[in-house]
Structure formats: C-alpha cells, structure tokens
Amino acid sequence: MTVTQEAPAIGSVELYQQVQQYYARQMQLLDSGRVEEWAQTFTADGVFAANAHPEPTVGREAIAKVAGQVVADYNERRIQRRHWLGMVNIERQEGGSVFARCYALVFETPHGGQAYVKASTTCEDELVHEGGEWLVKHRLITRDDLI
Amino acid sequence: MTVTQEAPAIGSVELYQQVQQYYARQMQLLDSGRVEEWAQTFTADGVFAANAHPEPTVGREAIAKVAGQVVADYNERRIQRRHWLGMVNIERQEGGSVFARCYALVFETPHGGQAYVKASTTCEDELVHEGGEWLVKHRLITRDDLI
Amino acid sequence: MTVTQEAPAIGSVELYQQVQQYYARQMQLLDSGRVEEWAQTFTADGVFAANAHPEPTVGREAIAKVAGQVVADYNERRIQRRHWLGMVNIERQEGGSVFARCYALVFETPHGGQAYVKASTTCEDELVHEGGEWLVKHRLITRDDLI
Numbered sequence: 479m480t481v482t483q484e485a486p487a488i489g490s491v492e493l494y495q496q497v498q499q500y501y502a503r504q505m506q507l508l509d510s511g512r513v514e515e516w517a518q519t520f521t522a523d524g525v526f527a528a529n530a531h532p533e534p535t536v537g538r539e540a541i542a543k544v545a546g547q548v549v550a551d552y553n554e555r556r557i558q559r560r561h562w563l564g565m566v567n568i569e570r571q572e573g574g575s576v577f578a579r580c581y582a583l584v585f586e587t588p589h590g591g592q593a594y595v596k597a598s599t600t601c602e603d604e605l606v607h608e609g610g611e612w613l614v615k616h617r618l619i620t621r622d623d624l625i
Numbered sequence: 626m627t628v629t630q631e632a633p634a635i636g637s638v639e640l641y642q643q644v645q646q647y648y649a650r651q652m653q654l655l656d657s658g659r660v661e662e663w664a665q666t667f668t669a670d671g672v673f674a675a676n677a678h679p680e681p682t683v684g685r686e687a688i689a690k691v692a693g694q695v696v697a698d699y700n701e702r703r704i705q706r707r708h709w710l711g712m713v714n715i716e717r718q719e720g721g722s723v724f725a726r727c728y729a730l731v732f733e734t735p736h737g738g739q740a741y742v743k744a745s746t747t748c749e750d751e752l753v754h755e756g757g758e759w760l761v762k763h764r765l766i767t768r769d770d771l772i
Numbered sequence: 773m774t775v776t777q778e779a780p781a782i783g784s785v786e787l788y789q790q791v792q793q794y795y796a797r798q799m800q801l802l803d804s805g806r807v808e809e810w811a812q813t814f815t816a817d818g819v820f821a822a823n824a825h826p827e828p829t830v831g832r833e834a835i836a837k838v839a840g841q842v843v844a845d846y847n848e849r850r851i852q853r854r855h856w857l858g859m860v861n862i863e864r865q866e867g868g869s870v871f872a873r874c875y876a877l878v879f880e881t882p883h884g885g886q887a888y889v890k891a892s893t894t895c896e897d898e899l900v901h902e903g904g905e906w907l908v909k910h911r912l913i914t915r916d917d918l919i
Contacts, residue, residue, distance in 0.1 A: 491642040495785040502861040506873065558916040560875050560892050562858055564709055567649040579653065581707050583732065583740075585877065585892045587916035593877075593892040598707050598732045598740040622705040622734035638789040711856055714796040726800065728854050730879065730887075745854050745879045745887040769852040769881035 485607035488571040497566060497578060497605065500612045505561040511549045517542035521606060521613045528619040556589035563601060575615065576605045582619065598622045632754035635718040644713060644725060644752065647759045652708040658696040664689035668753060668760045675766040703736035710748060722762065723752045729766065745769045779901035782865040791860060791872060791899065794906045799855040805843040811836035815900060815907045822913040850883035857895060869909065870899045876913065892916045 486492035500519070507516040517538040520526070526541055527534035535544050552559055566580040580603075584596040604616040633639035647666070654663040664685040667673070673688055674681035682691050699706055713727040727750075731743040751763040780786035794813070801810040811832040814820070820835055821828035829838050846853055860874040874897075878890040898910040 491639050491789075492785050494642045494646060495638075495788045498860070499788060499862065502859040502874070505859060506861050506875075558892070558919060560859075560877075560916065562875065562877075564711060564858060565649040565652060565707075566645070567653050568646065580649070581653075581709065583707075583709075585889060587892045589917065589919070591917055593889045593916065595732060595740045595742060595889060598705070598734045622707065622740065623736065623738055625705060625736070638786050641789045641793060642785075711858060712796040712799060712854075713792070714800050715793065727796070728800075728856065730854075730856075742879065742887045742889060745852070745881045769854065769887065770883065770885055772852060772883070 488568060488576060493576065494568060496612060497568065501563040505563060508545060509559050509561055513542045513545040513549055516545055519613060521608065521615045524614050525616045527617065529624050530621050558587045560585045574606055578603045578605060635715060635723065640723065641715060643759060644715065648710040652710060655692060656706050656708055660689045660692040660696055663692055666760060668755065668762045671761050672763045674764065676771050677768050705734045707732045721753055725750045725752060782862060782870060788862060790906060791862065795857040799857060802839060803853050803855055807836045807839040807843055810839055813907060815902065815909045818908050819910045821911065823918050824915050852881045854879045868900055872897045872899060
C-alpha cells in the first residue's frame with residue numbers, strides 16, 4: 479500500500495480510503511495466518527481488547543502469539559475464517575489519533591462444508607499514523623451476543 | 626463527518642466516499658436505537674418505502690416513530706440488529722439529486738445466541754445535499770424474498 | 773460511471789474508489805441477470821477461473837453464455853443471488869495491470885424463504901484500464917470450502 483507520509487485530515491477522502499485499504503490488508507493477513515505481519519499492523523504498545531476476553535492483549539508479541547494459537551486451532555479443524563470490516567464511520571480526530579467505529583463480521587467455512595456467519599461485532603479503533611502508515615493503537619471488539 | 630458545503634460531482638471520488646461515510650453513520654444510528662438522529666438523516670419530507678410495507682412512511686416524525694417501535698420490539702427480545710449497506714453503485718445525477726443503488730443485509734444476534742442473516746435486500750436512494758450534508762429524500766427497500 | 777480517461781496511480785484514492793464502484797456495478801449486473809453487460813466488464817479475452825471449475829472460461833461470449841445458464845437455473849428455482857465483493861486490497865501494479873485481492877460472499881434468498889450465506893470466497897483480479905473504464909483481464913475465484 480502506498481500512503482502519503484503525512485496523515486490526511488479527518489473528513490478527507492484520502493483518510494477514508496486509506497482506512498478502508500488498511501483494514502482490508504490487515505484482515506487478509508490475519509485470515510491468511512500471517513500473524514507476525516498482522517501484529518505489525520498494531521503499534522508496538524498496541525492493545526487488543528474484546529468483551530469476550532477477560533483481559534486485553536497488549537503489545538505486538540502478545541498479539542502475534544494469541545493470533546497464532548487461534549490460527550493453529552482453525553487450521554487443525556480445517557476451518558477458513560474471513561473477517562469483514564465494514565460500515566466504517568470515522569468519528570473524530572483527537573491529538574494525533576483517529577477514532578473509527580465499524581462493524582465486523584466473521585464468516586467461517588469448514589473444509590468441504592457450508593459457509594456461515596460466526597459472529598457479528600462492532601470494532602472501535604484508535605488509529606495512529608506512524609512511518610507513513612496507519613496502525614491500531616487500541617482496538618475494542620464487542621460481540622453482539624454478549625451485550 | 627466533515628463535508629464540503631458544495632455537493633461533489635457525480636463520478637468524483639469525494640461523492641463516493643461521502644456516501645459511504647454517510648451510510649455507515651446513518652445505519653449505526655439506527656442500530657444503536659438513536660431513532661431521532663436516524664430520522665434527521667432524511668429530508669423533512671423524506672420517504673421510506675419498502676416492498677414489505679403496504680404504505681411508505683413519510684416525514685421525519687413518522688420515520689422516527691416507526692423506527693422507535695421496531696427498536697423497542699428488538700430491545701424487548703434482546704436481539705441486536707446490524708444493517709450493512711454495500712456494493713454502492715452511484716448511478717446518476719438529475720437536478721440536485723444523486724441516485725444510488727446498493728445492497729443491504731440485515732444481521733441479527735440474539736443475546737447469548739448465534740448470529741444469522743435476517744434478510745437480503747436492495748436499497749435504492751435519492752440523495753440530496755442540504756446544509757453541507759447528504760440526506761435521503763426517497764428510499765426504497767426491496768426484500769429479496771418478496772420479489 | 774464517470775471515470776477519467778487516464779488510469780489513476782496505485783495507492784491513489786481515485787483508483788480505490790473506481791475499483792469499488794466498478795465492482796458494485798459489475799456484480800449488480802450479474803445479480804440482475806444482465807449477462808451480456810456483465811460479460812462486457814471483462815476484456816475481450818478475459819478469463820474467469822475458479823477452483824470449483826475444471827477449466828477457466830475464456831472470452832466475453834463464453835463468459836456471457838455460462839452466466840446465462842446459471843441465471844436461468846436460479847430464475848427457475850426462484851432464488852435471488854447477491855454477490856458482495858469487499859475488503860478490497862489493491863496489492864500492486866505491473867505494466868498496465870492492477871492486481872487486487874478481495875473477499876466475495878454469495879447470499880441467496882429463495883422466493884418466500886429465508887436468506888442465507890451460500891459461499892465465502894476470495895477473488896483475485898488482474899484489472900486493466902481500457903477506453904476509460906476498468907475491465908477484468910483475469911479473475912480467480914477460490915471457494916473457501918474447497919481449499
């Protein structure tokens with residue numbers, strides 16, 4: 479992904495497009511099992527929190543480790559996951575951060591089986607622009623079945 | 626959402642991005658039960674028509690009232706709805722209006738239960754630009770199971 | 773769709789928006805059964821390959837014919853298909869081609885019945901810019917249940 483070195487302003491078409499492209503690439507990395515590259519899409523001190531988890535996961539190493547365990551489990555069961563992030567609402571900018579709220583769906587397909595919706599969630603991100611690219615500084619995933 | 630005061634031209638990247646951002650915000654308002662704000666995303670004389678309804682709903686007050694009844698019903702049953710509008714095709718501009726046709730999916734998740742696809746529909750909008758923002762002047766929702 | 777005559781550069785917001793709009797229009801044509809227009813969204817020598825098909829379909833005539841047979845079958849069974857292409861990751865440009873990888877979901881709704889996810893797939897496209905519009909030169913659809 480080619481991005482400008484300067485972060486574009488909120489409300490700008492550049493910001494919206496960059497976030498869409500960033501989300502697409504980020505989730506394709508996770509669904510392809512490339513967990514080290516996935517972890518690099520967070521800041522070094524990035525936080526992954528979820529209402530389904532007792533504690534947030536903090537930092538790239540921990541984020542890669544947890545994702546790797548989940549990927550291994552899915553691989554063993556031969557289930558392909560696909561994360562869809564959409565309905566992206568860029569809400570506000572504060573300091574150097576952009577706050578976006580979107581919906582996230584997880585679809586799963588067992589090998590030789592039928593695809594289905596696994597979960598419907600909301601995704602609330604604090605994004606920062608470092609070294610010419612967007613990174614998640616804080617992500618909160620809220621599963622709809624748990625609210 | 627920051628938008629320019631002038632409506633961008635059809636085919637422009639600004640128009641496409643603004644419609645995407647507008648749809649995301651609009652449907653997040655509805656799914657959050659903020660029905661008064663949802664109604665404000667229509668023009669004062671906005672029309673909400675659907676092949677599932679005998680009569681269209683006309684005007685912000687009526688739109689808010691109907692949405693409020695549906696939200697109350699969902700809340701009572703503890704089901705979280707999520708509307709996804711996507712595959713946005715901006716078709717043409719006529720007078721001051723932009724005509725867009727997109728797909729809309731409704732996902733539902735019961736509290737403690739499993740997410741599922743509730744309905745697949747098409748959404749045909751006439752959008753107008755008033756006071757620096759996009760508003761629906763006429764929306765037609767066509768449920769795929771009724772065609 | 774109004775597009776500029778020159779293909780926009782990779783990483784540009786114009787390219788991303790044009791591909792999104794192109795995908796929306798393209799899949800709406802297929803889902804509406806307009807198979808001749810659908811075939812025109814491929815290059816004259818366009819290739820449609822899929823891990824579910826023994827051989828790729830090559831050229832507009834063949835692409836229209838195959839699509840027409842599938843549409844006739846769906847019409848007879850009174851099932852409405854909807855193709856959602858999303859999570860668009862524009863990966864690279866090489867020569868005059870743009871390479872994009874996205875996710876594609878198929879939703880189906882039987883007349884009078886319940887909508888469901890039919891299939892989850894990835895879509896890998898080589899796109900070229902001819903006569904002021906984007907066309908698929910090569911598409912590979914990989915169904916998640918067959919990998």
